[in-house]
Amino acid sequence: MTANDTPTGRQPAATYDSAFLRACRREPVPHTPVWFMRQAGRSLPEYRKVREGIPMLESCMRPELVTEITLQPVRRHDVDAAIFFSDIVVPLKAIGLDLDIKPGVGPVVEQPVRTRADLARLRDLTPEDVSYVTEAIGLLTRELGPTPLIGFAGAPFTLASYLVEGGPSRTYENAKAMMYGDPELWADLLDRLADITAAFLKVQIEAGASAVQLFDSWAGALAPADYRASVLPASAKVFDAVAGYGVPRIHFGVGTGELLGLMGEAGADVVGVDWRVPLDEAARRVGPGKALQGNLDPTVLFTDKNTVGAKAQEVLDAAAGLEGHVFNLGHGVMPHTDPDALTRLVEYVHTHSAR
Numbered sequence: 001m002t003a004n005d006t007p008t009g010r011q012p013a014a015t016y017d018s019a020f021l022r023a024c025r026r027e028p029v030p031h032t033p034v035w036f037m038r039q040a041g042r043s044l045p046e047y048r049k050v051r052e053g054i055p056m057l058e059s060c061m062r063p064e065l066v067t068e069i070t071l072q073p074v075r076r077h078d079v080d081a082a083i084f085f086s087d088i089v090v091p092l093k094a095i096g097l098d099l100d101i102k103p104g105v106g107p108v109v110e111q112p113v114r115t116r117a118d119l120a121r122l123r124d125l126t127p128e129d130v131s132y133v134t135e136a137i138g139l140l141t142r143e144l145g146p147t148p149l150i151g152f153a154g155a156p157f158t159l160a161s162y163l164v165e166g167g168p169s170r171t172y173e174n175a176k177a178m179m180y181g182d183p184e185l186w187a188d189l190l191d192r193l194a195d196i197t198a199a200f201l202k203v204q205i206e207a208g209a210s211a212v213q214l215f216d217s218w219a220g221a222l223a224p225a226d227y228r229a230s231v232l233p234a235s236a237k238v239f240d241a242v243a244g245y246g247v248p249r250i251h252f253g254v255g256t257g258e259l260l261g262l263m264g265e266a267g268a269d270v271v272g273v274d275w276r277v278p279l280d281e282a283a284r285r286v287g288p289g290k291a292l293q294g295n296l297d298p299t300v301l302f303t304d305k306n307t308v309g310a311k312a313q314e315v316l317d318a319a320a321g322l323e324g325h326v327f328n329l330g331h332g333v334m335p336h337t338d339p340d341a342l343t344r345l346v347e348y349v350h351t352h353s354a355r
Contacts, residue, residue: 020081020148031354040072056101077342112166130200152215154197155238156194179226211248212247216263219259220256249269260285261287270324277295279295280322291324293327295330301338312345
């Protein structure tokens with residue numbers, strides 16, 4: 001091991017000792033680290049400029065473009081971590097599924113997965129399927145220096161919801177009907193998606209990602225008993241598959257206040273919390289041994305500077321007794337957010353949390 005290696009030998013010491021990774025490991029930090037879900041996206045005019053005329057999925061497959069978009073919020077906001085620019089359906093597209101991301105709609109699947117025969121279309125993901133991801137992360141880690149890069153993937157339940165419904169849904173009627181009515185098919189579908197998701201995260205970690213986040217965006221639609229029986233095993237399989245790499249594993253979902261303990265139980269080192277549950281209460285629900293991430297309501301950023309500061313302070317105060325805290329929004333940055341409000345928020349958190 002050289003002086004530039006971490007104890008795991010996977011990243012430079014400066015990255016390993018960054019405020020973000022230290023907070024994830026529940027170690028002392030010089031200030032509370034900050035990053036934002038969807039920080040690389042439509043809220044930035046520079047993002048809209050470089051993406052102009054390029055479809056979403058195509059933009060995820062261009063390493064130089066991915067690198068530029070991922071770096072934009074780091075340059076502008078001075079956030080403590082970068083989030084890899086991609087989309088949760090990228091690995092599904094990479095294995096040959098006929099799907100697209102339609103503007104104003106979201107992912108749309110040409111042939112929904114509804115029967116056991118449909119499972120045959122979900123083949124294993126190989127590193128060669130997403131070579132553009134490996135290339136982009138190699139470019140990024142050279143540019144980011146000591147700033148950690150977060151890799152990410154969609155969780156099996158959320159991916160299954162898109163596949164079974166054929167697109168976004170408010171009710172998840174087809175997905176939940178399969179979960180209740182054909183639990184064996186449902187379990188096999190989520191198990192297959194867990195393998196694909198784990199392979200996608202492994203590619204990112206092996207290319208240089210310093211942490212990974214599993215987005216279970218729609219898990220809040222489930223009752224705790226259903227989550228434990230029908231979703232947790234697949235999410236746990238994903239987290240178990242990457243445990244040996246020693247990188248922090250973050251788990252986030254929307255409307256998951258009743259599931260926070262179970263989401264931590266699935267294997268996360270850091271549990272993301274949306275704005276509906278104060279962080280001190282979230283810590284009680286999650287239990288000891290986990291860091292928390294969150295959880296300013298994204299709509300607060302549409303108010304004045306003083307209100308944003310006051311609301312940010314409420315989050316910091318609620319997090320004062322936590323073992324580890326990464327400041328984030330309770331969901332992604334909204335498209336019409338003023339980028340300067342995000343920059344000021346980062347400065348506020350850094351200044352008012354300095355140890």
